[in-house]
Amino acid sequence: MSAALRKKVKVLLEKDCEFAIGIRKGRVLEKRSEGYLIFWEPWIDPDTGECHESNTSVAPFELIANENKYGTLKILRRPLSKSVCQSRPRRSERLPTEIARQRFRKQFVLAIQDMLDSGDLKLVRDDFCRNINRIVAKGMTRYSEYLAAQSRRQNKRGGARTQKASTETDRVVEFHQGFKSGQTMWNWYWQWQADGDDGLFDKYRNCGNYKRHDDATDAFIVSVLNILWDQERATIKSMVESVQAAIDAENEQRERLPVPAAKMNKVGYDYILSLIKEHAPLDHKIRKSGWNKAYKDLHTLGMGIETSRALQRVEIDEYTVDLFVLMQSTGLFDHLPTSIMQVLQLDGKARRVTLSAALDVHTRCFLALQIVPEGIENPLRHTLEMIYTDKNPIADAAGAKFGWPMCGAPETIVLDRGAAYITDDAYDVLASLGITNLGAPAGKPWLKPYIERVFRTIHNDLLLRFSGRAFSNVVERGDNDPANRATLTLEAFLVWLVRWTVDAYHTRTHSALGMSPNQAWERATRECEPRSLTSEEMREAFGVRARRKLTRQGLRVANIDYQADALMEKFLDSNAEYFDILRWDGDVGTISVRCDDGPWTTVPACEDRWIGKTDTDLRVWLQELAVTDDEERIGRRDFLNAANKESARLKQLMGLISLPKTPAELTKDVQRFMRHADTAERRHAAGSYSELLADIDTEVDVEAEQHIRENASEHVGLDRGSDDQEEDSME
Structure with missing residues (x-):
């Protein structure tokens, strides 16, 4: 059993790498044990206008890694990658x-x-x-x-080709x-x-x-x-x-x-x-070309393929396991969205699953190992993302005794000519990452022998131990029904697959290495530390594009608000409303943002707790928020009922609750509310309109008649009850 793994700081820069932190630009002169020896170019403070001259200093690894977490580190040029022309836009x-x-x-x-x-x-x-x-x-x-x-x-x-005139x-x-x-x-x-x-x-x-x-x-x-x-x-x-x-x-x-x-x-x-x-749904472009030169370069001679460092050559391939697995939705998939669960086809039936694996030739370690559901658009992108990602959390979740720290940037990748690996999207990802692509022709497995051999090891060392084997032919299968004999669920299969990789395969002595793959990886990384990518580069290669509306709170993506000074200026001083975003699940603390097809800008999360976190951490947090306690719900319900009951009792004691009105009183209130309305119906009932001075000749008669009515009303008013007086006062 190994000791507790110490968290390592990623090595993000190498010699002659040009980068920028904020407005300061620098170049790595040398990588030392205590950090990077950096030559800083002259720069001007935008706030004070002060000019700073160039100097040389040592930056610790932790400082560069922390700047990467907050999205201020930007790679300008890497020595091993193709130089980017400043006058041309980048591929992304x-x-x-x-x-x-x-x-x-x-x-x-x-x-x-x-x-x-x-x-x-x-x-x-x-x-x-x-x-x-x-x-x-x-x-x-x-x-x-x-x-x-x-x-x-x-x-x-299929479909007939349209004939054009x-x-x-x-x-x-x-x-x-x-x-x-x-x-x-x-x-x-x-x-x-x-x-x-x-x-x-x-x-x-x-x-x-x-x-x-x-x-x-x-x-x-x-x-x-x-x-x-x-x-x-x-x-x-x-x-x-x-x-x-x-x-x-x-x-x-x-x-x-x-x-x-x-x-x-x-x-x-x-x-x-x-x-x-x-x-039209033509997202996957297929490229056709000859591969004679690739076949010539990959043809093995003499000693075969020789490597001198880890991640110098990585082989990727797919393998349909010779075992039926029960596709049941268990607790492992509770936090997944419904769309992903549909892609996984978790309907309870027994099926064979397909694995996509990436193997480091120098150390024989697994850099990626995952299932590939049917109909997935670009499996190579997900496999490459797993190569760059630290897989220790996966090993911990599976209950493995050892860690899975194998990750880094590969130099050369060997692929077969399968349909999933010759799309334009796959080539664009490889080109953006600076990876050399060597395509092995179909039907020549000896050009990538290491990954082919490890698939047979998976079959002989892991799959044979469980029931539900499919067998290679009808004679070997006999009367055996592998679908009915399937006992492993998908969750159990994934757990056993991770445990076998970390605790059984990586710890077993390899005959070609003379040591275990785990020991070979530790020795290779001591001699040459693998290179990693910044969060910005990972977003450009593996990020998911979306579009969001800018508000006062910034940009809200997956329940996280992202805000920066650049966004505040856009919100207050421009008409920009919708922004294109790039979000990578491996680091939800920062996103890339652009407006009107402009350059990408890194924007961190508003809350500091999301800096350096992953999408898995976010889903766990959301799942915890969704959990409700029945006792708390019942306690609030009882409080509301008791408070309403006590309030009604106190109001009755003080006489604050008004009694319901009788039908006659309600009819009287209706007449009051509609008394002074001026409508066409009432004008018609009142008769035709008369001029103001039309009755001037009968003024004396009108005054006499009015005097008689006033005397009569005085006599009648003496006999009116208290109800009429109350009505007049209310009106």
Whole structure:
């Protein structure tokens, strides 16, 4: 049994790393045992205007880690990562439309490269102009195949390809400016040669955001399209006709209103097509290319793959366990949202689960091990996030005796060519993290032998000990029904899987290492401490995007208020209302915020208690708040009833409770409340209106009649009762 694990401070910087803390910029000259030797650049205090000269000092590891928790640490450049051009936006700041246009250009550049390799095109600008028609034809063919492959994989259902007329094809060609120019193709190719994929981005973000129709029209069209998405093999023309029919019906309904409302403008084919492309479920892009060079680099010879440090080479793969597990909702999943529980399919049936694992080749330690539910969008993103995350809390929750501290930033990752690992989202994550991607061709497991071997170890050392095995073939299975013999629930399986990883596999002597994986990790980290990422980098790579409204309290995300001086200035001195946010579950103490497609800004939580906390801590806190005590509820109920009863008794003793009125009294009050109302009905009953001086001739008679009425009222007033006097006084 190991001693209690001492909390280690993350090493966030390395030599020659450029960073900024607030307005101060620095560069790491050397990493020492007591901290970082940093060269600080000159800086000016914005409050006092005082100029500070450059100096050199040692910053402790704890100081940099604390600045990272509060979101003031920003990495400007890392020596092992590709340098970021200051004049170009970062990949995380690119708009989806920009990425789509860049991938459109890439298909033409790849078509040009194929023609150059086959000798059909010369690397001369005039030859590009002469063969522009062939370049356009091959580029459009590649782009059509690219979109068709994405659509087929995303929807997972077949469909005939829509045949376009020649006029429609010309319209598509004319949409892209400079499309038929050989000079343009020449520029695209050399931009790709000089800067890679980043050189194919255009200046689309500088264009105006002109919209032909208002937001209400767009929302109405999208609501109609949402009903049509599930139609099988629905053509664009049928969707356009459906949308136009719905708009006509809506305009007729608005015209028949008592106060006619403004009609929606009629939309055309191109506009509806643009909305379809914007809102269609084509989130997972699939990239096709050759992998001969990767196969050549990965082909093992002689001693095989050699590594000198931890996280130098990491292999990732998936494995469907040879064991049926009962998918029951137990106490482990109580704090999970309903959507995640539906993805896990916790319906009580027996199923085989799929594991996604990441193995460090140098130490043979598990860096990630988790189940992959069916239909999950990007399993590679979750596996990579687990590689960077400290897994000691997972080991503690499972009741393991040893810890699981294996985490850090990998240098090279080996993947197979599975559908889940060749999406554009997967490549974007790897590129943003600065990880070298080595793709192993399908059907060649010896190119990633370490992860393949450890899956067999899981089967032989763990799964064979429980009932419900599926067996590899019908002969081995015989009459055995593995689904009916399943005994492990999903929660129990996960607990045993974590305990086996930490207490059985990591502590067992490995024949190739001559020591246990745990000992190999400790030795490797003593010689070369693994590099970690800042919270800002983790949010850019693994954060979830959302949109929130700015209020006086700041931005509220998942029951936490985030506030900073920059947000206060935006709230008081601008018209900005809605902000885009990036939130990472591994650190809910800070979020990244931007407005109007501007740069990302780090904003900490208002309350200091959430600094450095995770989403798990937040869910536990919310679950504790939701727990109610029946005794407390009953105590408050009894207090309210007793207080109301005693209050009524005291009011009766003092005569403060008014008695209910009789029907006659209620009728009398009704007549009083409606006595002085002026209505058309009462004017009609009173007769026609007479002029002010119309009865001047009979003034004497009126005064005499009034004198007689006053004398009569005096005699009658002597006989009136107390009730009438009370009524006159009330009136």
